[in-house]
Amino acid sequence: MAEPYKIVIGLEVHVQLLTKTKLFCSCPNKFGLPPNSAVCPVCLGLPGSLPVMNRQAFDLALKAALALNCQIASHADQKPGFTKWDRKNYYYPDLPKNYQISQYDLPFSHDGFLDINVHPDPKKGYTAKKVGIIRAHLEEDAGKNIHDESGRGGDTRVDLNRTGTPLLEIVSHPDMNSPEEAIAYLEEIRLMLRELGVSDCEMQEGSLRCDANVNVHIPKADEPKGYAATPLVEIKNLNSFRSVGRAITYEAKRQYEQFQKDPVGYRIDKLLKTTAGWDDPRGRTEVQRHKEEAADYRYFPEPDLVPVIVTKEQLDAVKATMGELPQAQRQRLQTQYGLSPSDAEVFVAKGRKTVAYLEEVAKIVGDGKAAANRISDLVFPALNERKEEIDEFPVTAAAYADFVKQTGSLNKQDRVDVFKIVLEKGVSVEDAKTAAGIKAVDESALRESAKAAIAANAKAVADFKAGKDSAKMAIVGFVMKNNKGAPNDVVRKLVDEELAKV
């Protein structure tokens, strides 16, 4: 760590759930509809209307909580599985009821953790770090205020389509210590929740929102804890993973400088938590004025909703639909197929469909590592170029496995050429080889040639047997000279096999 301080980060993440309807009414939960067209008396907060919980929203939230290794509503003095909702009271134009239905003291899930990758080069390896999850709870979203941008102080326009759509709030412990760790946490949450179908987690569209609680610990031998801690700042208005990283770096440095100026007063026990907005174009946080008192939301139990008691059956049913989580998948690809940690990471990060493609190719080819290499060589670049997802790709896993088997003896350039023809013309591998001008390799003839080369190069064979590995290349070269254009990797393989027999 280059800085003279330790950064401490806790993240509060909101994700929109992929339901068809809102959390407490049957209005559509859909982005981009005409203003105020997806509203009803319930989400407008009209008198006499009553909320009823969306089962799918609750099940999706449960799925996410289980994936985050959370306890499900295990609260002291309550029945196992007992959870309820509360009113969080505040006044803002995008909140027509003047309260948000949220969860206060008995959230449906709590005390979990998420493993994140803190390897110095996350594309090359995997080093796990546990980030504690304090709680995850289910609440409703607010509407949208569109402010007058003219500067003339015109009225704010309010669209209530988003009001009452389901949100899952996930609160972490302050267990992250660098911008990279915060981003790794967000990436893992996004991968997991997308794969589970809980949320599409698009930060630009607001289906994943993140507030970062940041402060710094400055080592000081004469402090009771061995360090001095600066006051907490909650950074809002973060609209990309990159801005999360930049904002944390900026804010930590700002706090350290503030502490240098006022080492007695700028302390966590002297000042309340403040809120700051991230100004992305300017690259800085704008700390809003310090509050004299903590926010007062006057929570009380929501009388219009009945509690939920999660049963073991309900939990089992949700668990049965979860499938394999990314972390388990990384492990399995390594143990079952011998993939390197970095290869496993590449495939898992691309999602379940890509992993399924890999596994099908591996099964047919009979070699997981080779399957992974061949897919990385040809399929990934092709997908990139064609801007396609794996399930839109015209070459199915079975067809690609067939391609791998039929082109094992080709050199890399020939393989690239043949695949291009297969992909563009949709012809068989055999026809593509012909079209590329590649003659079939007669392996038995090459093997005879390898045997002859071994017989003719007694000294090289003796050197090789004495442990001089490079002597083998003389024999391979001999075979290549007599068989112009033969695939080098096949010749090597045959020479290896024949040398083993000597």
Add this chain to the structure above:
Amino acid sequence: MSLTLDEVRKVAKLARLEMSDADLATMQKQLSAILDYVDQLGQLNTDGVEPLAHPLPVANVFREDVIGTCLTPDEALANAPNRLADFFGVPAVFDTDEPVSH
């Protein structure tokens, strides 16, 4: 149980209600009376009584995730004191002290 004037002022501010000093004094009296009335519950012995989160012995009421009928924008905006195209119009919000998301 009596509320102080400052407490009444704070509750009024949280509710975004503007009140004259005379109104605050009236509210102080009335709110204190309500609290006193509810406070009678404190006289009951509740040892061994399970805490209640809801008055009805009902739990797990769900609805299926099926789209129903909405209001039209005209219906939704029918009672709006200030309609701007298909939006509710409200005076510009300047209070930066107010959190953006909750």
